[in-house]
Amino acid sequence: xxxxxxxxxxxxxxxxxxxxxxxxxxxxxxxxxxxxxxxxxxxxxxxxxxxxxxxxxxxxxxxxxxxxxxxxxxxxxxxxxxxxxxxxxxxxxxxxxxxxxxxxxxxxxxxxxxxxxxxxxxxxxxxxxxxxxxxxxx
Numbered sequence: 001x002x003x004x005x006x007x008x009x010x011x012x013x014x015x016x017x018x019x020x021x022x023x024x025x026x027x028x029x030x031x032x033x034x035x036x037x038x039x040x041x042x043x044x045x046x047x048x049x050x051x052x053x054x055x056x057x058x059x060x061x062x063x064x065x066x067x068x069x070x071x072x073x074x075x076x077x078x079x080x081x082x083x084x085x086x087x088x089x090x091x092x093x094x095x096x097x098x099x100x101x102x103x104x105x106x107x108x109x110x111x112x113x114x115x116x117x118x119x120x121x122x123x124x125x126x127x128x129x130x131x132x133x134x135x136x137x138x
Contacts, residue, residue: 009039011133012094013068014058015093016098020112022110022112023134026127029127032126033121034130035133036057062096064094067090068133069133070089072087
């Protein structure tokens with residue numbers, strides 16, 4: 001029997017120097033708002049993986065990061081996977097040096113808002129667990 005391990009998914013809740021939080025919609029979550037995220041690749045540190053994801057998906061340079069919360073994701077359905085998967089979500093607040101070089105994915109809506117402004121949108125606008133994390137940042 002093959003031993004299975006959960007996937008570690010790193011979430012980057014990106015904050016600029018004005019205290020604004022960057023979130024974007026994602027088709028896999030019904031076009032609800034979520035953070036920049038990606039799996040931790042073999043041989044990479046968490047900090048380097050976060051910096052790479054932030055740079056690759058936004059063209060921004062990470063300045064610092066701090067763990068917000070670890071969350072279990074049990075029996076998650078992933079498009080293209082034959083079996084349900086287990087994940088561990090490690091969500092970080094990430095500060096960036098500047099947001100003047102920001103780029104957007106063409107198929108996603110992206111916004112910079114203060115956490116308190118995000119919360120006014122209501123829980124239904126967010127992918128699972130995102131609203132609760134924004135509450136921690138407010």
